[in-house]
Amino acid sequence: MHRTTPPRPVDITTEFPxxxxxxxxxxRLHPRPGEPAVGDSSVGGPLLWPRDEPWPTCPEHAGPWHLGFVPDEVRAQRRVLTAAWARAEGNRLMLTPQERExxxxxxxxxxxxxxxxxxxLLxxxxxYARDLPAAEGDGLWPGPQETDLLQVLWCPFEHGDDCLPQVRLVWRRAAEVGPTLSAPPEPSVIxxxxxxxSPCLLHPEPVTEYPAPHELDEELAERVRAWEETRDYLYQYALSVAPGWKIGGWGNWSFCDPWPMECPDCGGPVRPLLTVDSGEWDNEQSWRPVEDEAADAAPGxxxxQTHEPTQVTIGRGYTMQVYSCERSFGHTALEVMQ
Ligand SMILES: [Zn+2]
Ligand SMILES: [Zn+2]
Incomplete structure (x- = not known):
């Protein structure tokens, strides 16, 4: 099903040209629970991976043991909770002894x-490029021209100052993959x-974004602040940057001021490539697609929850932003938690 973001309360460029x-x-990728195959664009689905290409690993997490969780046990727990809540009456969860275990x-x-x-890596x-909406000019594909498939993997352990799972990006031409790997290795512990x-199918939808207030010049930001006082919504949450998993757009600066962002390899400029979000819309719900209103409003x-389809949580409900170098797609991606 297509997903449609409700119109913004005002065209902000008529107020601030x-x-x-x-x-x-x-x-916006609009991930929703499903059963993706290798030929589908997905979150948490199988990747179209060449049978003879080694599956990437993280040298920093080499065992012989780690403190953590078993992926299949987490999946089993989720299945039980989904089934139990589906049959629950009101807010009371009843588990059988087997489910409790x-x-x-x-x-x-x-x-x-x-x-x-x-x-x-997970x-x-x-x-797939074909799943991105067509756009004027060069289209919305954010990768090298000769590619049409972006694959995202990560080490399921925390890395770096921001304590984020470390991302690996792979750009491919789908037609060149040939025989695919049917049972990729998986971490025994995360x-x-x-x-x-959790496996989700995607429903990509283009939206227009403007910089978070933190990225506007001081004088303009001040005028936007004054204008907001005449409104019952805020520029930052209603008009600037969309929540949820997405490609491109502007960075979701939230709890700290932007700092100069540069490519870890060459020091060059970087641009938002992928945002991984803990939720698809916030309590104000202005970004909730119209197709999700009924499910979200249903009792019980x-x-x-409908706004947490991927069951990925970053920090305390933040976003993980992956930036790519504007000079080379081969350079290390920059990760930021916001
Ligand atoms: Zn690692
Ligand atoms: Zn670079």
Missing amino acids: ELAPLARTAV VVDRVGYSGRRIPQNGPVP AVAQL DNGDYLP VVHP
């Missing part, structure tokens, strides 16, 4: 689990169930 040249198109096996803190050799997402995406509890 100087914002018009700063407009960027972001593509499956849920409790995962627990709240990790346990010591053996891992032989470097941990295989498949996080893949996006740091956190929050880093295990559903698991996962």
Whole structure:
């Protein structure tokens, strides 16, 4: 089903024409629970991976054991919770003894689990160029011209100052893949169930974004602030940057001020490529697609909640932004938590 973001409460460029040249198109991916195959764009689905190409691993997490969770146990727990909430009456969850055992096996803190050799990366997402909406000019494909498939994997353990799973991006031509790997290796242990995406199909939709207020020049930001006082919504949340998983657009600066962002390899400029979000819309719900209103308004509890389809959580409900170098797609991606 197509997904449609409701119109913004105002065309902000009629109020502030100087914002018009700063407009960027972001593509909201709108992941929703499904059963993706290798030929589908997905979050948490199987990747179209050449049979003879080694599956990437993380040398920094090599075992012989790690504290964490078993991916299949997390999946089993999710299945039980989905089924149990579907039959629950009101807010009371009733589990059979067998279900209770499956849920409790995962627990709240990790346990010591053996891992032989470097941990295989987890498949996080893949996006076929054909699934991106057509746009004027060069289209919305964010990668090298000769490619038509983006694959995203990550090490399911925390790395770096921002304590984020470390991303690996792979750009391909789908037609060149040939025979595919049918059973890719999977980590025996992951740091956190929050880093295990649930299988979702994508419903990409282009939207127009403007810079977060933190990225506007001081004088313009001040005028926007004054204008907001006459409105019952805020520029930042209603008009600038869309929530949810997306390609391109502007960075979701939120809890800290932007700092100069540069490519870790060459020091060159970087641009938002992919945003991984803990939720698809916030409490104000102005970004909730119209097709999701009915499900969201239905009584009772559903698991996962409609705005958390991937079951990925970054930090305390933040976003993970992946920036790519404007000089070379081969350079290391920059990751930021916001
Ligand atoms: Zn790692
Ligand atoms: Zn670079």
